[in-house]
Amino acid sequence: MDLLLVGAGHTHLHLVRQPEQLVTAGYRVRLLSPPTFHYSGVASAAAIGDISPGLGQIDVAALATNSGVRHYSGVLAGINLDERYAIADDGTELAFDVICFNIGSVTAPGSMEVDASVLRVKPLSNLSTLQERLRGPLPVSGSLVTVVGGGSSGLELAAHLATRPDVAQVHLLEAGSHLGPDLPQGARRRVERLLSSRGVRVRTNCEVMHLAETSTRCADGTVIGHDLAVLATGLEAPSLVTHLGLGDHDGIPVRATLQHRDYDHVYAAGDCAHFLPHPLTKIGVHGVRQGPVLQASLLARVRGDPLPTYVPQTRALSVLDLGAGLGLAVRGRRWWLGRSALMLKRWIDRRWLRQYGAG
Numbered sequence: 127m128d129l130l131l132v133g134a135g136h137t138h139l140h141l142v143r144q145p146e147q148l149v150t151a152g153y154r155v156r157l158l159s160p161p162t163f164h165y166s167g168v169a170s171a172a173a174i175g176d177i178s179p180g181l182g183q184i185d186v187a188a189l190a191t192n193s194g195v196r197h198y199s200g201v202l203a204g205i206n207l208d209e210r211y212a213i214a215d216d217g218t219e220l221a222f223d224v225i226c227f228n229i230g231s232v233t234a235p236g237s238m239e240v241d242a243s244v245l246r247v248k249p250l251s252n253l254s255t256l257q258e259r260l261r262g263p264l265p266v267s268g269s270l271v272t273v274v275g276g277g278s279s280g281l282e283l284a285a286h287l288a289t290r291p292d293v294a295q296v297h298l299l300e301a302g303s304h305l306g307p308d309l310p311q312g313a314r315r316r317v318e319r320l321l322s323s324r325g326v327r328v329r330t331n332c333e334v335m336h337l338a339e340t341s342t343r344c345a346d347g348t349v350i351g352h353d354l355a356v357l358a359t360g361l362e363a364p365s366l367v368t369h370l371g372l373g374d375h376d377g378i379p380v381r382a383t384l385q386h387r388d389y390d391h392v393y394a395a396g397d398c399a400h401f402l403p404h405p406l407t408k409i410g411v412h413g414v415r416q417g418p419v420l421q422a423s424l425l426a427r428v429r430g431d432p433l434p435t436y437v438p439q440t441r442a443l444s445v446l447d448l449g450a451g452l453g454l455a456v457r458g459r460r461w462w463l464g465r466s467a468l469m470l471k472r473w474i475d476r477r478w479l480r481q482y483g484a485g
C-alpha cells in the first residue's frame with residue numbers, strides 16, 4: 127500500500143523518524159518535501175542571530191534516507207484524487223493509496239495591500255533572511271523597522287529587533303485594542319513594559335491598509351516610514367489547499383480522526399488542517415501531538431480496527447522568546463517572565479530537535 131506524506135512538518139517528522147511499524151504493516155512510505163525543515167521554536171532567535179541558524183534546521187533528506195523512507199525533494203503542485211496520484215513541482219507523478227498533508231501555514235495579510243519586499247514571518251525560510259536584510263544597504267545610523275501584528279510572533283520579533291545595535295527604532299502596529307490578545311492581562315502588561323523599556327513604539331487600534339517598501343499607511347491616515355517591514359499578522363493555510371480543491375484558507379477540513387471530511391484516504395495534520403471538532407490555534411504543539419495519532423490511525427486502518435481520534439490538550443505551555451535571554455512562559459492564566467522561562471524553552475526545543483539529529 128502506497129503512503130504518500132506531503133510536507134515534513136512536525137507530524138510527519140514523527141513518522142519519518144520511525145517508519146518500521148508502518149512498513150511492517152504493509153506501507154511503502156514516501157515523502158515529498160523540501161530538504162530542510164525550519165523549527166519555529168527557535169526561529170526568532172535564529173533569525174536575529176542569538177543562536178546559530180543551523181540549530182533550528184532539520185536535514186529532512188538525511189533523516190528520511192537514514193530511516194529508509196524514499197524522499198522526493200520538492201513541493202506538491204497538483205493532485206488527482208480519483209486516480210490517486212500527486213504531482214510534484216518538477217512534474218514527478220507519485221501514486222498513493224493514502225495521502226497525508228502536513229504542509230504548515232503562511233502569513234495571513236487579510237485585506238492589507240502588501241508589497242513584495244515585505245518580510246513575511248511564514249514560511250520560516252523567509253524569516254531566516256532577516257539578518258541579511260538588516261545588513262543590506264541600510265542607514266549606518268541604524269534602520270527603522272515596522273512590525274505589523276501584535277500576536278506571539280510579532281511580539282517576539284519586535285522585542286528581539288529592539289535589542290539589535292543596528293536597529294534604531296522599532297514600531298509595533300496592532301489592529302486590535304491591545305497586544306498579545308491570548309495572554310493573561312498581567313503578562314500582557316509586563317510585556318508592554320518590557321517593550322517600552324527597549325524603546326519599541328507600540329500603536330494599538332492601528333489598522334494597516336498598505337504595507338509598502340518604505341512606509342506603512344494606517345486606516346486613520348497615519349504614515350510611518352521604515353527601512354524594513356515585517357508582516358506577522360497571524361497564520362492561514364497555504365493557497366495550495368484551495369487550489370487543490372481540498373479546503374480553503376482555514377485549512378483542509380478534518381474530522382477528529384484527522385481524515386478529510388469527505389475522503390477517508392486523505393489525512394491532514396498541523397497548521398494546514400482545519401480541525402472540525404473545534405478550532406485549534408496554529409501552534410506547533412498540535413502537529414507534534416498529532417504524530418502518534420496519525421501513525422496509530424494508519425496502522426488501525428490496515429488492521430480494520432476503529433481509528434483513534436485527536437483530543438487536544440485544554441491548556442498547553444507556551445514560551446515566548448523575548449530576546450536578551452528573557453522568556454515569557456504561559457500556561458492557562460499562569461505566567462512568568464524571566465531567564466528561567468527561556469532556559470526551559472531552550473531545553474524543550476533542544477530535546478525535540480535532537481530526536482531529529484538537530485539542535
Ligand SMILES: Cc1cc2nc3c(=O)[nH]c(=O)nc-3n(C[C@H](O)[C@H](O)[C@H](O)COP(=O)(O)OP(=O)(O)OC[C@H]3O[C@@H](n4cnc5c(N)ncnc54)[C@H](O)[C@@H]3O)c2cc1C
Pocket residue numbers: 132133134135136137158159160162163164166167168169170200201202203228229230231247248249253279282364366395396397398408409410411413445
Ligand atoms: C516567528 C514564529 C515563531 C513561532 N514560535 C512558535 C513556538 O515557539 N511554539 C509553537 O508551538 N509554535 C510557534 N509558531 C507557530 C508554528 O510555526 C506553527 O504552528 C508550526 O510550525 C506548525 O507546524 P506544522 O507541522 O503544521 O507545519 P510547519 O512546521 O510549517 O512544517 C510544514 C512543512 O511543510 C513544507 N511544505 C510547505 N508547502 C509544501 C508543499 N506544497 N509540498 C511539500 N511540502 C511543503 C514546509 O517547507 C515545512 O517544512 C511560531 C510561528 C512563527 C511565525
